Amino acid sequence: MKVDFQVDLVHSAKTNMNACAVLLKMAAWSEKILQLLRRMNNFYLPGSSRSSCFRFEVDGSQVGWVPPHVASLLKRHPQVFSPPQGGAVRLCPSLDSYESRSEAVDAVLQSLRQEDISCLRGWRDERYSVMPRFSDAPLMWMERAATSLFGVKRYGVHINGYTVGDGGEVSMWLARRSRTKQTYPGLLDNMAAGGLAAGVGIRNTLIKECEEEARIPADIAATARPVSTVSYTYEDEEGVFPESQFVFDLQLPVGFRPSIGDGEVQDFYLLPIEEVKDLLAGDDFKPNSAMVVLDFLIRHSIIEPDAEPFYQDFLTGLHQTL
Amino acid sequence: MKVDFQVDLVHSAKTNMNACAVLLKMAAWSEKILQLLRRMNNFYLPGSSRSSCFRFEVDGSQVGWVPPHVASLLKRHPQVFSPPQGGAVRLCPSLDSYESRSEAVDAVLQSLRQEDISCLRGWRDERYSVMPRFSDAPLMWMERAATSLFGVKRYGVHINGYTVGDGGEVSMWLARRSRTKQTYPGLLDNMAAGGLAAGVGIRNTLIKECEEEARIPADIAATARPVSTVSYTYEDEEGVFPESQFVFDLQLPVGFRPSIGDGEVQDFYLLPIEEVKDLLAGDDFKPNSAMVVLDFLIRHSIIEPDAEPFYQDFLTGLHQTL
Structure with a gap:
C-alpha cells in the first residue's frame, strides 16, 4: 500500500512535470511571437525615429516618412526636393506628372548610388508604385531598393503552399532562401512570394512568383485563394519599411512537389504544421514570412484562443497600418 | 449592313451600361463598408472625445477611458474614485483586492442607477472582467451595462453558421434579433453570439450561446473552429466601447436548421453568401456582426483583392485596438 502510494506520487509528479514543461514551452512560444510582432511594428513603439522623421509629401499627400539623415542628403537636390519645412519633405510642385516626378527622383537616386548608402547597394531595377493609399492612383514610381529611404509603402504577395492528408492533417511547404540572396539569405520562407511591381496586378504577381520561384504551373497557381493581408511597419538602419502583403492559400495535391526555379530558393520542405509552428519562434525564419504563417495558423x-492568452494581440499585430 | 452595325452599337452600349452598373454597385458597396469600419472605430478619428477622456486606472494600470461627464459624476464618490488628476481617474488604492474593488464600484453604480443614465437602464446583472489586456489577471468585475461609462474593454464570441453545398456554394445562417431586445432590436445578426462573462471560457461561452440562442446541440457546436478576432472602438452618447470578438466558423450539415431558443432571436434565414454580402452595405445589420461577416467574406x-481597392483597409479596420 505504501509502495503503491509512493509509485502514485512519483507518477503524479512526473505527469505534473510534463504538464509544466508543456505549459512553459507554450508560454515561451507565445512570448517569442509577441516579440516578433513588436519588432516588425517597431516604428509605432515609443523611442522609434517616427517623431524625428519628416512626412514625405507628393502633390499635397503624404506617401512616406523620411528619416533625418536622408533629409540631409536630399537638401543637395533643391530642384527636386523642397527643403524640409513644417515637418515635411515635399517633392517640388513643378514636377507635376507621373513621369516627370519618377524621372527626377530616379536621377537623384542614381547619383546617391555613388555614395555609401547600404540599401542602394541592393538596386534591383524594379519599379514600385508610390501613392498615399493602395486605392489611390500612383503619383510616381520609385526603385524598389530606395523605398525604405523615403518610408514609401511596399506591397507584395505571399503564398502559403499546403497539403491536407486523408486524415485532415495539414502540412506546409516552406522554402529555404538561397545563401546568395541580398536579403535574409539562407532563412526559411513561404513557398513563394514577391513584391508588387508598378502596373502589375496581384493575381498576376502570384502566378509569376509561383512559376519563377517554385515551378508551379499556372493552372495550379490559379487555384490559390485570397484570404488575408499582413501589414506592419518596422525601421532599421536602412530606413523605414511600411509593408502590406496580400496573402493567398494554395492547397496542393499530396503528391505535388514544388521545384527550384530561378535560384532564389535552395530547397523546399514539406513539414507538419505543428513543426512549422515551432519554427516560427526560432531565428531561422524571414520575419515577415513568419507573420504570414502565423496568420495561416x-x-x-x-x-486555440482559450489556450493562447495573446491570441487577440497576435491578430492586431498582424494588421497594423499608419 | 448598316442595320447590323446599329444593332451592334446598341448591343455594345447595353453591355457597357451593364458593366458600368456593376462597377458602380461594387464601388457603392465598398464605400459603405469603409463607412461602417470608420463608424465602428470612430474613437480613433480626429474630433472624437478621446482627447478629453480620462484614463481609467486600477492598481497603476489603464483599464479604460472615462468621458468628462462620467468623471463629474464620479467626483461625488471620493472614497472609491480619486478626483481626476494628470489626465486620469483612479480607483482609490485602498481598494486593493478583486472583491473590494468590484463591490465598491458596484455600490456606486447601484446608486447611479437612480439617475437618468441611459446605458444603466440596460442593467443585466452580468459581470464582466476588468483588466489592462486580455492576457492579464482580472483586477475586478463590473456590471456589463456600466462598462461603456468607463470605456472598459468587453470581449465576446461570434459564430458564423454556414453551409457548403455539393457544388461548393456557401450559404450563411443569419439571425433576426427580437424586436424586444434592448440593443439593436429587429436587426440581422450572426447565427449566435454573446459576451464573455467573468470567469467563463471562450469555448464554453460558444457552446452556451449556440444552445441558448439557436438550439444547436453541444456536439455540433463543439465542431466550431476558432479563426479570427474582430476588434474596434466606437463612442456614442452612452460612452466608449472598446470591444474584441473571438470569431468561430461553424459549418453545419445542409439539412440542419437552427431554431429559436431563449427569445433573443425572432427568426433564422439561410442565405446565399453573395446576398449576405449585399446586406452588409444596408442599414439592416447589427454593425459589429456585419464586421464579423466581412471577416468571413x-x-x-x-x-478578390484585384477587384476591391479597399481590401487592405478592410482588414486593418477589422483589427484596431487601443
Missing part, C-alpha cells in the same frame, strides 16, 4: 484553427 | 475568398 490562426485562420486554420491551429491556435 | 475575406477569409473565404468571397472578395
Whole structure:
C-alpha cells in the first residue's frame, strides 16, 4: 500500500512535470511571437525615429516618412526636393506628372548610388508604385531598393503552399532562401512570394512568383485563394519599411512537389504544421514570412484562443497600418 | 449592313451600361463598408472625445477611458474614485483586492442607477472582467451595462453558421434579433453570439450561446473552429466601447436548421453568401456582426483583392485596438 502510494506520487509528479514543461514551452512560444510582432511594428513603439522623421509629401499627400539623415542628403537636390519645412519633405510642385516626378527622383537616386548608402547597394531595377493609399492612383514610381529611404509603402504577395492528408492533417511547404540572396539569405520562407511591381496586378504577381520561384504551373497557381493581408511597419538602419502583403492559400495535391526555379530558393520542405509552428519562434525564419504563417495558423484553427492568452494581440499585430 | 452595325452599337452600349452598373454597385458597396469600419472605430478619428477622456486606472494600470461627464459624476464618490488628476481617474488604492474593488464600484453604480443614465437602464446583472489586456489577471468585475461609462474593454464570441453545398456554394445562417431586445432590436445578426462573462471560457461561452440562442446541440457546436478576432472602438452618447470578438466558423450539415431558443432571436434565414454580402452595405445589420461577416467574406475568398481597392483597409479596420 505504501509502495503503491509512493509509485502514485512519483507518477503524479512526473505527469505534473510534463504538464509544466508543456505549459512553459507554450508560454515561451507565445512570448517569442509577441516579440516578433513588436519588432516588425517597431516604428509605432515609443523611442522609434517616427517623431524625428519628416512626412514625405507628393502633390499635397503624404506617401512616406523620411528619416533625418536622408533629409540631409536630399537638401543637395533643391530642384527636386523642397527643403524640409513644417515637418515635411515635399517633392517640388513643378514636377507635376507621373513621369516627370519618377524621372527626377530616379536621377537623384542614381547619383546617391555613388555614395555609401547600404540599401542602394541592393538596386534591383524594379519599379514600385508610390501613392498615399493602395486605392489611390500612383503619383510616381520609385526603385524598389530606395523605398525604405523615403518610408514609401511596399506591397507584395505571399503564398502559403499546403497539403491536407486523408486524415485532415495539414502540412506546409516552406522554402529555404538561397545563401546568395541580398536579403535574409539562407532563412526559411513561404513557398513563394514577391513584391508588387508598378502596373502589375496581384493575381498576376502570384502566378509569376509561383512559376519563377517554385515551378508551379499556372493552372495550379490559379487555384490559390485570397484570404488575408499582413501589414506592419518596422525601421532599421536602412530606413523605414511600411509593408502590406496580400496573402493567398494554395492547397496542393499530396503528391505535388514544388521545384527550384530561378535560384532564389535552395530547397523546399514539406513539414507538419505543428513543426512549422515551432519554427516560427526560432531565428531561422524571414520575419515577415513568419507573420504570414502565423496568420495561416490562426485562420486554420491551429491556435486555440482559450489556450493562447495573446491570441487577440497576435491578430492586431498582424494588421497594423499608419 | 448598316442595320447590323446599329444593332451592334446598341448591343455594345447595353453591355457597357451593364458593366458600368456593376462597377458602380461594387464601388457603392465598398464605400459603405469603409463607412461602417470608420463608424465602428470612430474613437480613433480626429474630433472624437478621446482627447478629453480620462484614463481609467486600477492598481497603476489603464483599464479604460472615462468621458468628462462620467468623471463629474464620479467626483461625488471620493472614497472609491480619486478626483481626476494628470489626465486620469483612479480607483482609490485602498481598494486593493478583486472583491473590494468590484463591490465598491458596484455600490456606486447601484446608486447611479437612480439617475437618468441611459446605458444603466440596460442593467443585466452580468459581470464582466476588468483588466489592462486580455492576457492579464482580472483586477475586478463590473456590471456589463456600466462598462461603456468607463470605456472598459468587453470581449465576446461570434459564430458564423454556414453551409457548403455539393457544388461548393456557401450559404450563411443569419439571425433576426427580437424586436424586444434592448440593443439593436429587429436587426440581422450572426447565427449566435454573446459576451464573455467573468470567469467563463471562450469555448464554453460558444457552446452556451449556440444552445441558448439557436438550439444547436453541444456536439455540433463543439465542431466550431476558432479563426479570427474582430476588434474596434466606437463612442456614442452612452460612452466608449472598446470591444474584441473571438470569431468561430461553424459549418453545419445542409439539412440542419437552427431554431429559436431563449427569445433573443425572432427568426433564422439561410442565405446565399453573395446576398449576405449585399446586406452588409444596408442599414439592416447589427454593425459589429456585419464586421464579423466581412471577416468571413475575406477569409473565404468571397472578395478578390484585384477587384476591391479597399481590401487592405478592410482588414486593418477589422483589427484596431487601443
